[in-house]
Amino acid sequence: xxxxxxxxxxxxxxxxxxxxxxxxxxxxxxxxxxxxxxxxxxxxxxxxxxxxxxxxxxxxxxxxxxxxxxxxxxxxxxxxxxxxxx
Amino acid sequence: xxxxxxxxxxxxxxxxxxxxxxxxxxxxxxxxxxxxxxxxxxxxxxxxxxxxxxxxxxxxxxxxxxxxxxxxxxxxxxxxxxxxxxxxxxxxxxxxxxxxxxxxxxxxx
Numbered sequence: 001x002x003x004x005x006x007x008x009x010x011x012x013x014x015x016x017x018x019x020x021x022x023x024x025x026x027x028x029x030x031x032x033x034x035x036x037x038x039x040x041x042x043x044x045x046x047x048x049x050x051x052x053x054x055x056x057x058x059x060x061x062x063x064x065x066x067x068x069x070x071x072x073x074x075x076x077x078x079x080x081x082x083x084x085x086x
Numbered sequence: 087x088x089x090x091x092x093x094x095x096x097x098x099x100x101x102x103x104x105x106x107x108x109x110x111x112x113x114x115x116x117x118x119x120x121x122x123x124x125x126x127x128x129x130x131x132x133x134x135x136x137x138x139x140x141x142x143x144x145x146x147x148x149x150x151x152x153x154x155x156x157x158x159x160x161x162x163x164x165x166x167x168x169x170x171x172x173x174x175x176x177x178x179x180x181x182x183x184x185x186x187x188x189x190x191x192x193x194x195x
Contacts, residue, residue: 002093006094010100013101016108028170029113032107032113036103036104039124042132046128046132046134047131061148062154065155066154072165076166076169079170
């Protein structure tokens with residue numbers, strides 16, 4: 001019961017994070033917001049693994065953490081340099 | 087019971103991070119809110135997952151995800167902070183501050 005409420009609330013929080021990604025004044029705000037979204041999705045995957053009792057989704061959360069870190073580093077380089085490939 | 091406790095604790099920190107992301111006024115303040123609170127929230131949630139799947143060997147994968155998250159989240163936050171700090175024309179630009187201080191020194195002399 002608590003797990004279902006936690007899934008709903010964290011999905012709503014992830015949706016609220018996208019407000020800053022849409023309306024952020026600068027590009028760095030959008031990068032921060034996308035980083036927060038990718039970290040929240042890791043929590044969503046773990047909560048879904050607890051909810052359905054299927055242990056495959058723990059591996060999904062690990063892969064999402066790795067992909068989110070790569071996306072954050074690439075976005076930070078894009079903000080700093082203005083271009084990814086020169 | 088202990089799984090629900092850790093899930094609620096993680097959800098509390100996730101809520102703090104999201105409220106800080108929405109309500110604070112500067113880029114560095116927003117990054118300060120999300121990078122600490124969200125890391126703690128996801129950390130507690132992953133600990134809950136590891137406790138829930140304990141006899142299965144997948145709990146080692148959950149602990150690996152926790153270790154990886156604690157290593158990479160400060161690195162990403164540091165890269166975003168440095169990119170914000172050196173962004174051209176920004177409020178927190180280091181070159182603007184240097185130029186301003188030099189000009190005031192010349193005016194004073």
